[in-house]
Amino acid sequence: MPLITYREALNQALAEELERDPNVLLLGEEIGQFNGAYKVTEGLLARFGPKRVIDAPISEAGFVGLGVGASMLGLRPVIELMFWSFYSVAFDQILNNAANIRYMSGGLINIPIVIRGPANGGTNVGATHSLTPENVCANHPGVKVVCPATAYDAKGLLKSAIRDNDPVMFLENTILYNDRSEVPAEEFLVPLGQADVKRAGTDLTIVAHGRAVMNSLKAAQLLDAEHDVSAEVVDLRSIRPLDEETVLASVRKTNRVLLVEENKPFCGVGAQLAYLIQEKAFDELDAPIKRVSAIDAPAIYSPPLEKEQLPNPQRIMTAALEML
Amino acid sequence: MTPKPSAIAEGKDPAPAAAASPASRAPINARLTKAERVDLYRTMMRIRRFEERALRAYQQGRIGGFLHLYIGQEAVAVGSCSVMQKDDHVITAYRDHGHAIAVGMSLNELMAELYGKATGCSKGKGGSMHFFDPSRKFWGGHGIVGGQVPLGTGIAFALKYRDIKGACLTFLGDGAVNQGAVHEAYNLAALWRLPVVFFIENNGYSMGTSQRRSSAGAGLAKRAEGYGMAWEVCNGHDLYEVREKTDRMLQLARDQQQPGLLEIMTYRYRGHSVADPDSTYRTKEEIENYRRTKDPLTLIHETLAAEGVLTPELAKEIDAAARAEADRAAQFAEESPFPQVGDICQDVYWEEDNPEHKRSQGRIFFD
Numbered sequence: 001m002p003l004i005t006y007r008e009a010l011n012q013a014l015a016e017e018l019e020r021d022p023n024v025l026l027l028g029e030e031i032g033q034f035n036g037a038y039k040v041t042e043g044l045l046a047r048f049g050p051k052r053v054i055d056a057p058i059s060e061a062g063f064v065g066l067g068v069g070a071s072m073l074g075l076r077p078v079i080e081l082m083f084w085s086f087y088s089v090a091f092d093q094i095l096n097n098a099a100n101i102r103y104m105s106g107g108l109i110n111i112p113i114v115i116r117g118p119a120n121g122g123t124n125v126g127a128t129h130s131l132t133p134e135n136v137c138a139n140h141p142g143v144k145v146v147c148p149a150t151a152y153d154a155k156g157l158l159k160s161a162i163r164d165n166d167p168v169m170f171l172e173n174t175i176l177y178n179d180r181s182e183v184p185a186e187e188f189l190v191p192l193g194q195a196d197v198k199r200a201g202t203d204l205t206i207v208a209h210g211r212a213v214m215n216s217l218k219a220a221q222l223l224d225a226e227h228d229v230s231a232e233v234v235d236l237r238s239i240r241p242l243d244e245e246t247v248l249a250s251v252r253k254t255n256r257v258l259l260v261e262e263n264k265p266f267c268g269v270g271a272q273l274a275y276l277i278q279e280k281a282f283d284e285l286d287a288p289i290k291r292v293s294a295i296d297a298p299a300i301y302s303p304p305l306e307k308e309q310l311p312n313p314q315r316i317m318t319a320a321l322e323m324l
Numbered sequence: 325m326t327p328k329p330s331a332i333a334e335g336k337d338p339a340p341a342a343a344a345s346p347a348s349r350a351p352i353n354a355r356l357t358k359a360e361r362v363d364l365y366r367t368m369m370r371i372r373r374f375e376e377r378a379l380r381a382y383q384q385g386r387i388g389g390f391l392h393l394y395i396g397q398e399a400v401a402v403g404s405c406s407v408m409q410k411d412d413h414v415i416t417a418y419r420d421h422g423h424a425i426a427v428g429m430s431l432n433e434l435m436a437e438l439y440g441k442a443t444g445c446s447k448g449k450g451g452s453m454h455f456f457d458p459s460r461k462f463w464g465g466h467g468i469v470g471g472q473v474p475l476g477t478g479i480a481f482a483l484k485y486r487d488i489k490g491a492c493l494t495f496l497g498d499g500a501v502n503q504g505a506v507h508e509a510y511n512l513a514a515l516w517r518l519p520v521v522f523f524i525e526n527n528g529y530s531m532g533t534s535q536r537r538s539s540a541g542a543g544l545a546k547r548a549e550g551y552g553m554a555w556e557v558c559n560g561h562d563l564y565e566v567r568e569k570t571d572r573m574l575q576l577a578r579d580q581q582q583p584g585l586l587e588i589m590t591y592r593y594r595g596h597s598v599a600d601p602d603s604t605y606r607t608k609e610e611i612e613n614y615r616r617t618k619d620p621l622t623l624i625h626e627t628l629a630a631e632g633v634l635t636p637e638l639a640k641e642i643d644a645a646a647r648a649e650a651d652r653a654a655q656f657a658e659e660s661p662f663p664q665v666g667d668i669c670q671d672v673y674w675e676e677d678n679p680e681h682k683r684s685q686g687r688i689f690f691d
Contacts, residue, residue: 025485051485057515062474062508069415069478072463075485092471092505105456105464106447107671141672141689160683165674193686241686272690 002185006148007177009155010040010116014078016187017162018048021076024162026053027067028080028117037082038118038174060090064115068098068167071113078162084119084171085131098167099142114161116170119147120211121262122310123174127298132263134209137169138240139267144168144192145239149213151181153237156190164192173211193241197250201232204256204320207247207273209236212260212311219316227317229324231258239269247273248281255286256323260311265293292319347564348627352407352571358633362642364406364563365628368398368621369646371425377650378421378438382598386658387438391452393594394422399620400525400588401426403566404493411483411490412574413461415476417497418453419525419592420465427460435653441660448663449671469530470496470503473522477509480520484581491519491577493570499530501544513583514551521573524587525560531596532605545587553583560590561618564627591618 004012017024030037032045032055045053056063060081067077081087087094098111121130138145144166148154154172161168198213199220208216213235223229234250236243251257257277259270270291277289292311300306308315347353356364375393382391394401401422405414408427416423424434429445437444438452446454446465454465463479466472476494483490500506501524513520524544528535541547548555554576558569569586576582591614595602628634669689675682 057511059508059511061505062477062512065471065474065505065509066478066481066512069463069475070482070485071478072458072475073413073479073482073486075482092468093474096468097466097471097475101464102674103671104446104450104454105458105671106445106449107677108446108456108458109463110674112674141669144673144684144688164684165678165681189683192684193688195686238684238686241684241688242690243686245686276690 001182003180004183006151006154006179009151009183013155013158023076026078029082031080060086064090065093067113071111072109076112078114081117083129084117085129095140099140110165111167112165114168114170118174119171120173121299124303126301130299134171134239135263135268147171147210149235152183156188160189192238195243195246196235198235199233201230203230205232205250205254206258207234208260212262215313216260218313222317251281252284257289258320259291261293265296268293287323290319290323292316345562345564347568350568353564361633366642367402369642371398371422373646373650374431389451391598392419396593397590399563399566400560400590403563404570407567407571411488413479414493415463415472416495418467420455424455427462429457431653432656435657436660439657442663443660470500470506473506473509477513477520480518489578491574494520495523498526498535510551514553517581518583519577520583521577522585526587527590527592545585548585555585558588560588561620563624
């Protein structure tokens with residue numbers, strides 16, 4: 001099976017969906033001639049031409065809103081935010097318009113857009129370029145929110161997102177773009193709303209999404225090697241819809257839950273998970289639910305401190321050991 | 325303050341006919357049949373009476389939230405929508421009752437929507453600011469000032485993408501012209517040569533702040549020059565002029581992919597919304613003066629009477645019919661059921677509303 005990078009996986013997904021459906025088009029800053037700020041869209045302009053791969057001027061509210069409007073007539077724009085931090089510039093178009101137009105029209109309209117781009121810290125780019133707003137987006141009924149951690153998941157989920165008739169927020173991670181995993185050459189889809197147990201274990205459950213999954217897997221390796229602790233790692237993959245069943249099944253198995261997330265603690269994804277788990281699996285818990293989030297401040301610049309601010313394997317391991 | 329009916333609407337002899345607007349001779353107007361002219365008048369009257377009936381219902385507590393009435397601006401929606409061709413689309417902001425009626429939505433479903441009933445055009449889920457009818461190419465009904473302008477630009481983009489020779493009429497108020505998103509949309513329209521015409525309904529006030537106190541520069545439509553777009557100014561009280569200038573701008577957009585700005589000078593008799601204490605920003609004299617000299621219904625009535633198209637009897641008939649229709653709509657709304665609690669989470673996601681096509685899994689709603 002081919003071993004490809006997360007970036008290549010996204011590129012393939014975009015190319016395949018552009019090929020498959022003439023309504024699909026790409027819209028964003030530097031995605032065409034520049035081949036993408038992070039090269040996710042490399043080669044697509046050359047292959048599909050300027051009608052399908054469109055370089056937008058820096059005007060997120062304008063071009064995101066344009067994409068939403070175009071989708072009302074049935075086009076399927078895949079809109080790139082160079083950084084998900086820039087969602088705030090287009091907040092009204094994304095989380096007022098895209099999220100609500102179907103509802104306010106009583107179901108007459110649907111908005112089949114995808115908004116994709118990297119949402120991550122850890123690259124020393126400072127607070128305004130390091131947002132991870134999956135929790136903010138997920139708070140809005142009307143949108144779907146997806147955070148793939150591996151190349152395989154990225155490809156399968158992006159294809160599903162593009163085919164989804166609702167607005168899908170697709171949050172990637174620049175640090176993951178070079179990670180490789182085995183990705184089938186034949187077409188495959190990963191459905192939204194399906195989590196994935198990335199590592200089976202018995203002593204505790206770690207639930208994470210995005211890059212936190214990879215850090216949790218590293219922590220799980222260390223826990224096993226150094227402390228003889230068997231940690232199960234559940235990759236949510238999809239925040240909304242949420243695979244509650246897989247999470248609860250794991251909790252019933254291990255009786256201890258550690259939630260790991262790169263987003264900030266207050267009203268983070270973990271806050272919602274903690275509520276769900278205590279509501280539905282209270283009697284299964286042998287310890288309070290614990291959480292490792294980003295340390296609760298704007299993203300710090302200083303490189304070694306930023307490493308500490310994010311949920312790195314050491315912090316995850318320390319928290320896990322405190323639970324056992 | 326209830327608008328006083330014009331002398332004409334009360335069946336009295338009309339004042340001396342106004343000089344025929346030069347726009348009446350433009351081909352788009354000259355070729356109108358008598359029946360078509362009467363129909364334009366009828367639609368304007370239906371808007372007027374619907375708005376008045378909605379106001380009464382609001383004052384009786386039947387309608388909640390905001391009510392942004394279109395009274396005084398009828399010629400703008402009717403004039404512009406009446407020259408739309410089969411592949412043109414329209415979108416506007418929250419003062420959308422006039423446009424909804426102008427494109428042909430039924431008064432019943434509109435009033436029921438205002439009352440929050442399940443029989444409303446948005447099943448009671450949108451309210452006054454969110455009337456939609458995709459089958460009539462009417463894309464709302466939007467609450468955030470200027471938020472609809474990129475949407476309309478996107479509709480134009482889709483038409484061009486699909487090689488459809490149509491334009492998108494994108495309405496905004498004089499209060500919206502300073503929103504960043506509006507400028508972004510102007511730029512995209514001009515840069516990509518999108519078939520969009522931006523209609524600025526300049527009624528002189530964004531809520532309570534006059535246009536003079538809000539907008540820098542020489543004129544609202546003139547800003548188009550900064551983006552290399554065509555622009556014009558239009559008298560919104562003159563139905564024929566609205567038709568003529570709209571038609572010209574739409575042709576430019578459709579045939580030459582030249583976006584444009586059409587600033588239409590108009591006026592609203594009621595406040596920004598019904599709850600607006602408009603004594604803080606304008607005088608009763610100003611409102612009365614407009615009503616006396618530029619009421620679009622009065623003016624088109626005089627014009628059609630001078631053309632021999634509208635007799636006092638026919639005018640009375642149209643007025644009575646419009647009032648009756650508005651009353652029936654209120655009755656329909658009154659008798660209609662509210663949505664159920666179980667309806668609250670429907671019409672949120674296409675997949676949930678179309679389960680036979682659903683591919684995603686997991687839990688989508690939470691409690």
